[in-house]
Amino acid sequence: MDNRRSNKKAWFFVLPVVALVAFNAIIPLMTVVNYSVQETFGNNVFFWEGVKWFEQVLNSDRFHDSLGRQLIFTGIILSIEVPLGVAIALTMPRKGVWVSVCLVFMAMPLLIPWNVVGAMWNIFALPDIGLLGYALNSIGFDYDYTQQPLSAWFTTILMDVWHWTSLVVLLAYAGLRSIPDAYYQAAKIDGAGAWAVFRHIQLPKMKRVLTIAILLRFMDSFMIYTEPFVLTGGGPGNSTTFLSIDLVKVALGQFDLGPAAAMSLIYFLIVLLVSWVFYTLMMKNEGQ
Amino acid sequence: MPLELKNVVKKVGADTHIYDTSVELVENQFNILLGTTLAGKTTLMQLMAGLETPTSGEVWFAGKNVTGVPVQKRNVSFVHQQFINYPHFNVYENIASPLRVAKISKKEIEERVGHVADLLKLTPMLGRKPSELSGGQQQRTALARALVKDADLVLLDEPLANLDYKLREELRDELPKLFQDRDCTVVYATTEPTEALLLGGNTATVHEGRITQFGNTSEVYRKPSDLLTAEVFSDPPINAAEVELASGQFSLNGQVNWPSASTKLANGSYKMAIRPHYVTLEQNSEKALKLEGRVLVAELSGSESVVHFEVEGHPWVSQSPGIHAIEVGQAIDFYLDTTQCLYFDDNDKLIAE
Amino acid sequence: MSKISLKNIRHSYMDNPVDDIDWALKQMSVDWSDGGAYALLGPSGCGKTTLLNIISGLLKPSEGEVWFGDQEVSNFPTDQRNIAQVFQFPVVYDTMTVYDNLAFPLRNRGIPETEIDKKVREIASMLDLEKTLMTRASGLTADGKQKISLGRGLVRSDVNAIMFDEPLTVIDPHLKWELRSKLKELHQQIGTTMIYVTHDQTEALTIADQVVVMQEGQVVQIGTPVELFERPQHTFVGHFIGSPGMNLLPCDFDLGKIVYGGAQIETSNQLNVDNTATRFEIGVRPEFIRFADSGIPVRVEKMSDAGRFSIVETRHGEDIIKLLVPDGGHVPSESAFLQFDPKHTHIYADDWMVD
Numbered sequence: 001m002d003n004r005r006s007n008k009k010a011w012f013f014v015l016p017v018v019a020l021v022a023f024n025a026i027i028p029l030m031t032v033v034n035y036s037v038q039e040t041f042g043n044n045v046f047f048w049e050g051v052k053w054f055e056q057v058l059n060s061d062r063f064h065d066s067l068g069r070q071l072i073f074t075g076i077i078l079s080i081e082v083p084l085g086v087a088i089a090l091t092m093p094r095k096g097v098w099v100s101v102c103l104v105f106m107a108m109p110l111l112i113p114w115n116v117v118g119a120m121w122n123i124f125a126l127p128d129i130g131l132l133g134y135a136l137n138s139i140g141f142d143y144d145y146t147q148q149p150l151s152a153w154f155t156t157i158l159m160d161v162w163h164w165t166s167l168v169v170l171l172a173y174a175g176l177r178s179i180p181d182a183y184y185q186a187a188k189i190d191g192a193g194a195w196a197v198f199r200h201i202q203l204p205k206m207k208r209v210l211t212i213a214i215l216l217r218f219m220d221s222f223m224i225y226t227e228p229f230v231l232t233g234g235g236p237g238n239s240t241t242f243l244s245i246d247l248v249k250v251a252l253g254q255f256d257l258g259p260a261a262a263m264s265l266i267y268f269l270i271v272l273l274v275s276w277v278f279y280t281l282m283m284k285n286e287g288q
Numbered sequence: 289m290p291l292e293l294k295n296v297v298k299k300v301g302a303d304t305h306i307y308d309t310s311v312e313l314v315e316n317q318f319n320i321l322l323g324t325t326l327a328g329k330t331t332l333m334q335l336m337a338g339l340e341t342p343t344s345g346e347v348w349f350a351g352k353n354v355t356g357v358p359v360q361k362r363n364v365s366f367v368h369q370q371f372i373n374y375p376h377f378n379v380y381e382n383i384a385s386p387l388r389v390a391k392i393s394k395k396e397i398e399e400r401v402g403h404v405a406d407l408l409k410l411t412p413m414l415g416r417k418p419s420e421l422s423g424g425q426q427q428r429t430a431l432a433r434a435l436v437k438d439a440d441l442v443l444l445d446e447p448l449a450n451l452d453y454k455l456r457e458e459l460r461d462e463l464p465k466l467f468q469d470r471d472c473t474v475v476y477a478t479t480e481p482t483e484a485l486l487l488g489g490n491t492a493t494v495h496e497g498r499i500t501q502f503g504n505t506s507e508v509y510r511k512p513s514d515l516l517t518a519e520v521f522s523d524p525p526i527n528a529a530e531v532e533l534a535s536g537q538f539s540l541n542g543q544v545n546w547p548s549a550s551t552k553l554a555n556g557s558y559k560m561a562i563r564p565h566y567v568t569l570e571q572n573s574e575k576a577l578k579l580e581g582r583v584l585v586a587e588l589s590g591s592e593s594v595v596h597f598e599v600e601g602h603p604w605v606s607q608s609p610g611i612h613a614i615e616v617g618q619a620i621d622f623y624l625d626t627t628q629c630l631y632f633d634d635n636d637k638l639i640a641e
Numbered sequence: 642m643s644k645i646s647l648k649n650i651r652h653s654y655m656d657n658p659v660d661d662i663d664w665a666l667k668q669m670s671v672d673w674s675d676g677g678a679y680a681l682l683g684p685s686g687c688g689k690t691t692l693l694n695i696i697s698g699l700l701k702p703s704e705g706e707v708w709f710g711d712q713e714v715s716n717f718p719t720d721q722r723n724i725a726q727v728f729q730f731p732v733v734y735d736t737m738t739v740y741d742n743l744a745f746p747l748r749n750r751g752i753p754e755t756e757i758d759k760k761v762r763e764i765a766s767m768l769d770l771e772k773t774l775m776t777r778a779s780g781l782t783a784d785g786k787q788k789i790s791l792g793r794g795l796v797r798s799d800v801n802a803i804m805f806d807e808p809l810t811v812i813d814p815h816l817k818w819e820l821r822s823k824l825k826e827l828h829q830q831i832g833t834t835m836i837y838v839t840h841d842q843t844e845a846l847t848i849a850d851q852v853v854v855m856q857e858g859q860v861v862q863i864g865t866p867v868e869l870f871e872r873p874q875h876t877f878v879g880h881f882i883g884s885p886g887m888n889l890l891p892c893d894f895d896l897g898k899i900v901y902g903g904a905q906i907e908t909s910n911q912l913n914v915d916n917t918a919t920r921f922e923i924g925v926r927p928e929f930i931r932f933a934d935s936g937i938p939v940r941v942e943k944m945s946d947a948g949r950f951s952i953v954e955t956r957h958g959e960d961i962i963k964l965l966v967p968d969g970g971h972v973p974s975e976s977a978f979l980q981f982d983p984k985h986t987h988i989y990a991d992d993w994m995v996d
Contacts, residue, residue: 185699186732188719190793191749200734200745325813423685452684452840457884479814486945486952506946565949565968585822588846588866591883591928596822607949609928609965611846611870616829 035261053262063263065238066246067270073153073242074221077160081217082210084161085168090202092173103173106166118230121159125231145232149239152232156240159227164217171213175206211282215275222271243267290315290473291336291441296345298331305331307497308345313473318464318489320505321477323520328497329477333443336475337364350440362441365434369446371426373418379405379429380414386437404436407466424455435466442467444476448483460486481523485509493520515561515636524564524587524594524605531560531631538626541600544577546626550640558639559632564594564607566625576623579604586614597622643710645673645696645802645834650705652691658703665691666702667858673802673836678828680849681838684881688858689838693804696836697724709801725794726804730811731786735779739770742778743792750797764796767827783811784820791824795831802834809844821847842882854878870926871985872909876992879924885952885963887924889989894921899988902937902957907983910996918990927952929985930964932971936978937962944972955979 036053038046057063092102112120127133127144136143145151179201187197225244228234234241234249241249247267251260291313298306306328313319321329334340335347338359346355354362365386373382380401387397405411408428418426427447434442448456464487467474478484484491484505491509492502493516501508501517512518518526531538534555539545567579581597581604588594593612597604597620606622614620631640652666661667666688673679673696681689694700696707698719707715714722725746734742743761765771768788773781778789787808794803805824809817825848828835839845845852846866854862854869854877861875862868873879879887892901897914899906901923908923939955939962950965953972962979966972987994 180730182728182730182732185719185726186728186790186793188699189697189724189726190746191720192745193749196745196749200736204734204736324815453842453884454684454881454886457886482947485948488946509948563949585818585825586847587818587821587843589884590842590846590886591870591926609950611866613865613867616825 053258070243089172114226118227171209175209292348294346296342299343320484320491322484323494327494365439365442383432561630564605566628567606569608571623579622583618646708648706652702680845682845683855687855727808729807733778740774805837890923908988922989925986927963929982933980936980
């Protein structure tokens with residue numbers, strides 16, 4: 001019986017949002033589409049090129065490499081941040097004064113701007129003067145993220161985990177908090193161990209928020225730009241050149257607007273497709 | 289002529305929630321909607337209040353067509369089953385809220401809130417927040433907010449359902465008194481036949497989106513126009529059985545016989561219905577018929593025993609005063625007061641009492 | 642299975658209880674015999690859920706001991722007490738099928754699958770869950786889910802008692818009586834001790850053989866439904882059970898005579914002449930009062946038709962006296978006299994019935 005009276009006036013209230021979205025999403029997007037099928041040498045002179053740029057991008061090794069790096073990076077950070085976030089959420093207190101202390105503490109990394117995070121880690125990890133870099137070297141690791149690809153990856157991943165695990169923690173914690181006490185009591189009575197409680201009560205009840213957490217982390221990490229740009233600038237070599245860094249290089253470094261536009265559209269479609277597939281899979285067995 | 293529904297139909301998608309319904313409420317009285325959950329009582333009330341617009345048909349109020357006029361523009365109060373109050377306001381502010389919206393002077397607000405709080409025994413609680421109140425007091429606050437407004441139409445949707453039964457008893461006693469001297473029409477939804485009876489006024493029995501009968505509560509109860517109404521207006525469920533009439537005698541299963549009080553009925557088979565409290569453990573009148581039953585379930589309310597039993601596979605319900613220890617499976621005699629039977633024809637219409 | 646005894650139990654949710662009202666449960670000792678069907682009945686906040694949680698071990702009492710048979714279990718956690726509990730809101734494991742839900746407590750205890758299968762099917766057939774055994778538990782209606790919660794308790798053969806914490810709250814009214822009678826039937830079949838917490842008198846009286854009535858953290862009477870109705874030991878029981886409840890009329894106690902309305906009243910119980918209580922009340926249920934030609938003079942004030950009877954409200958001085966008149970019975974219009982049935986009229990001294 002949840003049917004409300006339809007009210008046509010309500011559309012007026014939605015209008016500003018529609019206008020806003022049109023200006024900041026649809027119109028720029030159409031511009032990109034426009035560039036992706038034409039060639040220009042400036043002076044507002046365009047030549048029709050059809051799908052040439054798309055073919056060029058899809059066949060280029062450079063694109064394949066940066067897409068590969070991107071997928072590996074996203075895969076690694078998801079497989080670290082999600083379990084780690086859930087684990088931290090599980091150990092957080094459920095009642096009492098420590099709840100707010102923990103929450104504030106957890107939220108802190110999220111409040112720091114991307115480029116500041118990059119700059120912080122840039123200095124923190126420097127092998128000669130940075131605390132992390134110096135410490136690693138002095139205990140015997142040969143570590144220099146400005147020279148070694150492996151060190152650069154390690155630092156980038158560590159930075160992202162530091163920055164974003166909190167988001168998963170907060171969402172998972174909210175999911176855990178919504179479980180009524182009766183469930184824990186029933187589990188005690190049924191003789192369920194800690195693993196069974198996690199597997200059959202906590203995990204199912206967290207499913208919704210975890211879906212959102214994974215989606216958000218996927219999209220964010222897939223489009224990561226500022227932090228690695230500030231930290232490594234995509235180097236050493238091309239070792240940390242992820243898709244968006246590569247895209248900026250093509251568009252602004254080489255001013256190849258056509259290929260860059262085609263690349264952004266392909267990029268956009270990949271994010272959209274993966275998110276959609278993922279969401280449908282996770283929600284398929286949801287029932288209600 | 290307060291509120292009238294004229295051929296109102298409400299459809300949601302392909303589902304019909306309310307079938308063609310016309311009803312004219314009685315002014316300044318209790319109008320009770322009686323029916324099970326999902327019978328359509330809430331939808332009817334939402335249509336009356338203007339929270340919903342009918343798919344077809346019209347809603348008239350005080351001689352004016354108000355179909356489609358939203359609830360904000362009508363002087364209507366609504367109290368729900370859940371206790372709905374503003375959590376951050378204290379009781380005083382909660383009660384005063386509809387008056388503040390109506391921009392009434394501070395002095396008058398004070399006067400009216402004081403008066404209503406007094407009526408509902410909330411005066412000592414005025415400074416408290418809803419979270420510091422018991423369920424009964426929270427619902428009293430919601431009722432006070434509905435009362436203070438001096439609405440023309442007050443809709444109460446199972447307002448006592450979420451209260452402990454002792455509180456329910458107490459508030460049910462007070463409710464009719466609260467509205468006694470007010471110029472307003474009250475619509476009250478309930479699932480409980482006894483509640484409808486005790487509130488008095490007029491009752492509409494609602495079943496699957498239709499009003500089966502509307503009239504004086506006591507009359508609807510005692511003279512239901514059809515079997516469905518009798519069923520809706522009976523808790524525990526009314527007993528029904530097929531009976532045969534031949535040469536002035538009714539017979540049940542060809543075994544028990546009793547004379548027909550009416551001479552107008554033709555011979556043939558009829559449906560007989562009798563309320564559980566006329567099927568008792570004690571023989572209250574000499575005319576009562578004996579049924580030899582086997583006990584299926586015995587339910588004890590605070591002061592009555594309801595026994596479900598069977599006679600040759602046919603289920604019966606008996607309701608007797610007092611608490612009796614009765615074992616399941618036990619064979620017991622029950623006494624059926626045949627003077628209280630209702631008889632229905634093939635179309636389930638009442639034809640004799 | 643064994644007898645459950647609570648010995649000098651007392652509980653407070655505060656760290657340093659001082660006053661009487663700081664105690665959610667006042668001191669009590671209660672025995673629950675093996676295989677009995679008990680109900681804990683009282684208004685919200687009377688301490689009945691606290692008492693239930695103390696028995697199941699979800700809560701440790703501030704004082705006193707809990708014994709199962711001849712073993713003290715006060716310090717045992719819930720899972721070692723072998724107690725099953727059904728909660729107000731149905732608890733089902735959403736991701737599992739109905740079958741796996743029922744099997745869950747057995748699997749946790751390492752019971753072989755063949756035995757589990759037998760037990761689960763047996764319980765499912767008792768609860769009419771056979772058809773839905775292989776469906777996901779999350780898709781069921783509230784009463785179906787509550788049956789699963791119940792089934793998870795019944796499936797274990799080692800339980801000492803099954804506790805119910807207002808399990809019918811979320812069930813549709815017209816399904817309630819079905820589940821009530823189902824519970825009663827199951828108890829007769831299985832014979833496990835049942836403790837049922839509720840504020841609904843019909844549920845308590847229907848399901849239980851012995852009803853424990855609680856008020857403000859105190860047990861006021863333990864008795865059969867008939868005893869609670871006919872001989873309430875405390876004025877609260879008289880008031881709380883029955884609708885309308887018992888009439889309680891302040892009276893005088895003078896030289897061994899009980900006097901109300903200027904007349905001596907005959908009661909079922911007698912007081913000692915030297916009873917030192919400060920308050921005396923006559924308790925008589927509306928069912929046991931009738932109009933007569935002489936007796937207590939009253940004015941008829943209000944009549945409510947309840948269908949099978951009318952509730953008539955009369956007034957004697959300051960007191961309201963309610964009585965029931967059968968449908969069609971004669972009700973005088975203004976002044977009248979009332980007679981109390983002496984067998985069902987009791988005298989209470991400071992709220993307690995004295996024998």
